[in-house]
Amino acid sequence: MTSRYRSVFLFIAVIIGFFATSHLIYRGMEQIQQWNDEAHQFSEAEALALEPQFSFSDSSSTLFKTLFTNDPGHPVVDGPYLVLAGSFSSKKRAKQHLNRIKKCGFERAEILFFKGKKEVYAVGVGAYRQYQEAAEHARLMADRHQVDAYVHKIRTRQRP
Numbered sequence: 001m002t003s004r005y006r007s008v009f010l011f012i013a014v015i016i017g018f019f020a021t022s023h024l025i026y027r028g029m030e031q032i033q034q035w036n037d038e039a040h041q042f043s044e045a046e047a048l049a050l051e052p053q054f055s056f057s058d059s060s061s062t063l064f065k066t067l068f069t070n071d072p073g074h075p076v077v078d079g080p081y082l083v084l085a086g087s088f089s090s091k092k093r094a095k096q097h098l099n100r101i102k103k104c105g106f107e108r109a110e111i112l113f114f115k116g117k118k119e120v121y122a123v124g125v126g127a128y129r130q131y132q133e134a135a136e137h138a139r140l141m142a143d144r145h146q147v148d149a150y151v152h153k154i155r156t157r158q159r160p
Contacts, residue, residue: 082154109123
């Protein structure tokens, strides 16, 4: 075998070795990711329980009135749920996002104020008494308008 053939053979062997090694590394990373996902998997109920506790303090909003006008004396047992399309620590950023949401066709969207350990301004786009309805609205927003929306269960009711 001449040195020219040896060089070509060595070059091909190095390329094959490189691809084989990178494939093994990729498969190993996929396996680690799968183990990580399984170790950190939790249910939606657990996620809601871990959610920071905020009181819905903005009783002047139309979303608040939608939720509580039928039963002003008692909070709803299995709700209420808000569909939120973002939450911000500054009112200015919330207003900027609200303008973007309104351009997507959600004219009734509004800024909601939550108070907990810190103040949060959220862009609310819907209020529902049933979780399934709220989740469907959030999913449709993501599918049709590429807007990340999520469902927030109101924990405590502030009297108007």
